[in-house]
Amino acid sequence: xxxxxxxxxxxxxxxxxxxxxxxxxxxxxxxxxxxxxxxxxxxxxxxxxxxxxxxxxxxxxxxxxxxxxxxxxxxxxxxxxxxxxxxxxxxxxxxxxxxxxxxxxxxxxxxxxxxxxxxxxxxxxxxxxxxxxxxxxxxxxxxxxxxxxxxxxxxxxxxxxxxxxxxxxxxxxxxxxxxxxxxxxxxxxxxxxxxxxxxxxxxxxxxxxxxxxxxxxxxxxxxxxxxxxxxxxxxxxxxxxxxxxxxxxxxxxxxxxxxxxxxxxxxxxxxxxxxxxxxxxxxxxxxxxxxxxxxxxxxxxxxxxxxxxxxxxxxxxxxxxxxxxxxxxxxxxxxxxxxxxxxxxxxxxxxxxxxxxxxxxxxxxxxxxxxxxxxxxxxxxxxxxxxxxxxxxxxxxxxxxxxxxxxxxxxxxxxxxxxxxxxxxxxxxxxxxxxxxxxxxxxxxxxxxxxxxxxxxxxxxxxxxxxxxxxxxxxxxxxxxxxxxxxxxxxxxxxxxxxxxxxxx
Amino acid sequence: xxxxxxxxxxxxxxxxxxxxxxxxxxxxxxxxxxxxxxxxxxxxxxxxxxxxxxxxxxxxxxxxxxxxxxxxxxxxxxxxxxxxxxxxxxxxxxxxxxxxxxxxxxxxxxxxxxxxxxxxxxxxxxxxxxxxxxxxxxxxxxxxxxxxxxxxxxxxxxxxxxxxxxxxxxxxxxxxxxxxxxxxxxxxxxxxxxxxxxxxxxxxxxxxxxxxxxxxxxxxxxxxxxxxxxxxxxxxxxxxxxxxxxxxxxxxxxxxxxxxxxxxxxxxxxxxxxxxxxxxxxxxxxxxxxxxxxxxxxxxxxxxxxxxxxxxxxxxxxxxxxxxxxxxxxxxxxxxxxx
Numbered sequence: 001x002x003x004x005x006x007x008x009x010x011x012x013x014x015x016x017x018x019x020x021x022x023x024x025x026x027x028x029x030x031x032x033x034x035x036x037x038x039x040x041x042x043x044x045x046x047x048x049x050x051x052x053x054x055x056x057x058x059x060x061x062x063x064x065x066x067x068x069x070x071x072x073x074x075x076x077x078x079x080x081x082x083x084x085x086x087x088x089x090x091x092x093x094x095x096x097x098x099x100x101x102x103x104x105x106x107x108x109x110x111x112x113x114x115x116x117x118x119x120x121x122x123x124x125x126x127x128x129x130x131x132x133x134x135x136x137x138x139x140x141x142x143x144x145x146x147x148x149x150x151x152x153x154x155x156x157x158x159x160x161x162x163x164x165x166x167x168x169x170x171x172x173x174x175x176x177x178x179x180x181x182x183x184x185x186x187x188x189x190x191x192x193x194x195x196x197x198x199x200x201x202x203x204x205x206x207x208x209x210x211x212x213x214x215x216x217x218x219x220x221x222x223x224x225x226x227x228x229x230x231x232x233x234x235x236x237x238x239x240x241x242x243x244x245x246x247x248x249x250x251x252x253x254x255x256x257x258x259x260x261x262x263x264x265x266x267x268x269x270x271x272x273x274x275x276x277x278x279x280x281x282x283x284x285x286x287x288x289x290x291x292x293x294x295x296x297x298x299x300x301x302x303x304x305x306x307x308x309x310x311x312x313x314x315x316x317x318x319x320x321x322x323x324x325x326x327x328x329x330x331x332x333x334x335x336x337x338x339x340x341x342x343x344x345x346x347x348x349x350x351x352x353x354x355x356x357x358x359x360x361x362x363x364x365x366x367x368x369x370x371x372x373x374x375x376x377x378x379x380x381x382x383x384x385x386x387x388x389x390x391x392x393x394x395x396x397x398x399x400x401x402x403x404x405x406x407x408x409x410x411x412x413x414x415x416x417x418x419x420x421x422x423x424x425x426x427x428x429x430x431x432x433x434x435x436x437x438x439x440x441x442x443x444x445x446x447x448x449x450x451x452x453x454x455x456x457x458x459x460x461x462x463x464x465x466x467x468x469x470x471x472x473x474x475x476x477x478x479x480x481x482x483x484x485x486x487x488x489x490x491x492x493x494x495x496x497x498x499x500x501x502x503x504x505x
Numbered sequence: 506x507x508x509x510x511x512x513x514x515x516x517x518x519x520x521x522x523x524x525x526x527x528x529x530x531x532x533x534x535x536x537x538x539x540x541x542x543x544x545x546x547x548x549x550x551x552x553x554x555x556x557x558x559x560x561x562x563x564x565x566x567x568x569x570x571x572x573x574x575x576x577x578x579x580x581x582x583x584x585x586x587x588x589x590x591x592x593x594x595x596x597x598x599x600x601x602x603x604x605x606x607x608x609x610x611x612x613x614x615x616x617x618x619x620x621x622x623x624x625x626x627x628x629x630x631x632x633x634x635x636x637x638x639x640x641x642x643x644x645x646x647x648x649x650x651x652x653x654x655x656x657x658x659x660x661x662x663x664x665x666x667x668x669x670x671x672x673x674x675x676x677x678x679x680x681x682x683x684x685x686x687x688x689x690x691x692x693x694x695x696x697x698x699x700x701x702x703x704x705x706x707x708x709x710x711x712x713x714x715x716x717x718x719x720x721x722x723x724x725x726x727x728x729x730x731x732x733x734x735x736x737x738x739x740x741x742x743x744x745x746x747x748x749x750x751x752x753x754x755x756x757x758x759x760x761x762x763x764x765x766x767x768x769x770x771x772x773x774x775x776x777x778x779x780x781x782x783x784x785x786x787x788x789x790x791x792x793x794x795x796x797x798x799x800x801x802x803x804x805x806x807x808x809x810x811x812x813x814x815x816x817x818x819x820x821x822x823x824x825x826x827x828x829x830x831x832x833x834x835x836x837x838x839x840x841x842x843x844x
Binding site: 307309329330332333334339341346347348349350351352353357361362364365368371372373375415419 | 712713714717720721725728729730731732733734735791792
């Protein structure tokens with residue numbers, strides 16, 4: 001038998017948007033039944049490439065071969081008909097429809113061409129969910145009621161409900177807990193055993209090493225390496241390809257704290273029913289405290305409750321010794337708290353607006369005289385704050401949505417810097433920030449702490465908490481199960497605690 | 506399970522730094538294009554008017570009439586623009602204008618003279634806005650529903666007050682403002698009032714914290730709340746502002762017609778929304794301009810005038826208005842997509 005042709009051959013794919021050449025002659029070939037990893041920093045062209053593959057973008061140039069024949073992917077439907085399914089990072093499910101209705105949206109099993117056979121849809125959805133290792137998801141439930149991890153499973157079930165030969169997964173593990181990730185990998189393994197090819201995009205290199213067969217690295221719209229063996233290529237080489245330079249690491253050194261000043265933030269017996277219980281916490285200027293725990297352990301809820309965005313059931317928050325009015329963001333901000341929330345686009349940014357306006361939004365009264373804005377002062381102050389964090393581009397008028405994730409996060413930090421805040425609450429500070437920009441963000445956070453800010457951070461990436469924080473609180477099901485200086489913990493210990501939950505001594 | 510992957514110090518995301526000045530310029534250019542295209546449409550309309558009815562349309566009296574008609578709905582539109590930019594809607598503006606105009610022209614109110622009428626009109630407008638604002642901001646009602654309820658109640662109350670009769674104004678000071686004698690350099694006082702409201706509206710939207718907060722609430726209410734801004738109070742103020750504009754418009758209508766009627770301000774809500782939309786205000790909030798809205802009002806009023814001069818009935822006018830709304834939105838979508 002002649003060697004099988006690749007399942008997919010994309011060659012010389014070029015795609016330009018006004019002002020940007022997003023893809024510049026990219027080649028990608030995917031074999032039947034392999035896990036092909038796509039690596040690259042944000043802006044390298046990964047998203048554009050998979051959108052071309054999904055039929056959502058038309059390439060300006062280049063050809064796409066599918067099972068040996070040249071094809072044109074005119075629309076997402078055309079790609080789906082060929083058997084190419086895409087699971088986007090931003091899940092595209094309809095929250096008001098049931099699981100089964102989402103899975104079969106657009107290709108519902110019907111009688112007489114238009115009467116939806118709901119029972120059939122639910123039965124086959126149940127079968128798909130079982131295959132995906134989640135028989136507990138009820139096909140009749142509304143998608144909006146499901147957790148993010150379960151929604152992702154539904155997305156995957158939707159992909160599998162088509163006769164699929166290639167699944168593109170865009171950072172599927174970003175919102176998942178470690179055991180959920182294990183399940184995801186098992187599913188990927190099952191799929192490839194059935195001969196389905198997977199194009200897997202992730203920022204986490206060790207995942208790629210675990211499940212990947214081959215790797216294609218994109219940089220600045222070009223494929224700088226294609227089809228590298230995923231398991232044996234050294235990490236340093238992959239990172240060097242992605243960034244175009246060799247790297248050393250990463251977390252800024254911890255200062256040795258002699259005697260820290262009095263606590264600026266004290267949390268006493270803070271609880272919220274069903275989310276977290278009797279949390280005690282003190283935070284001194286100059287230190288970074290990290291909360292580690294699984295998704296659903298109450299991490300974000302704790303930050304948002306301290307910040308007043310949620311009302312606690314019991315307990316209190318003191319800033320500088322004074323009790324904060326419960327459930328009032330304005331009181332928290334006035335007292336010197338600042339939050340960089342988890343969902344940056346939904347919770348922090350004014351996407352239609354410029355950098356200046358995003359930075360100044362919390363400090364407008366400083367630039368106003370009886371409500372009248374001094375726009376020059378506003379702009380200068382915002383520029384000073386963003387320069388201090390080396391935000392790029394150094395243009396206060398740039399629209400915030402044109403910035404990279406890391407620079408958007410810097411704009412959020414600059415907002416609180418400008419406000420003169422004393423306590424910074426960081427919820428997943430590097431979510432959506434590409435690998436290359438993370439180190440810079442870590443350095444910025446440490447520098448702010450050194451300058452006297454108190455930082456409370458939450459991250460689902462344990463190494464990030466251990467690397468950046470001075471002290472770590474390990475959470476399990478809304479309770480602190482362990483407190484220790486970060487140096488005394490390692491990743492395994494934290495994961496053990498998070499899952500076993502041996503109580504704090 | 507995640508190993509710390511050694512991220513390097515990445516100095517610049519190359520693509521964005523190269524494209525640095527482009528987004529800024531694009532915004533300015535697009536804003537200009539939008540305003541210019543609205544001005545272009547207005548110019549074409551004036552041309553059409555001038556060609557079809559050269560004597561009548563370009564007559565000073567007719568132009569004064571067009572501007573006067575635009576003034577009343579224009580003031581309402583300025584308030585509406587703020588509300589829409591904040592992501593809300595105010596369906597009750599027409600009804601508030603009606604209620605304010607009849608409440609301010611009852612025999613009892615007219616006893617208090619010029620100031621009494623003006624004060625009552627404004628107070629009724631602000632009062633209705635207060636009810637809208639409280640229901641929406643603190644009662645967590647959807648703006649569409651809350652203001653729809655106000656539309657029905659205010660119209661009903663206006664009918665109850667007048668019993669369907671026209672309430673004639675007998676105060677000379679008010680009636681005089683509608684006379685040609687009081688025109689200042691040929692400009693009717695109503696048009697001047699409209700100009701003042703427009704200028705103040707522009708300044709408030711573009712130069713004050715109030716305007717900035719309005720845009721922020723419309724762009725992303727949750728982010729604005731988490732930035733420490735009192736979103737609910739801002740929403741309350743916005744419906745107060747819209748009510749205030751309605752009160753002023755009601756007073757202008759009293760000057761214009763010399764009376765108060767419960768049918769005043771009929772369908773103003775639709776005209777004001779339409780004018781704001783063709784002026785480039787996003788119905789979903791977060792973006793909009795006073796200049797665009799005012800041009801939208803002028804375009805609509807000019808069309809109405811040209812059609813009337815050419816003896817075309819109001820049904821044709823309505824069809825033309827609908828077509829213009831669709832065309833304007835399509836054109837704007839296209840300009841938005843080019844980025």
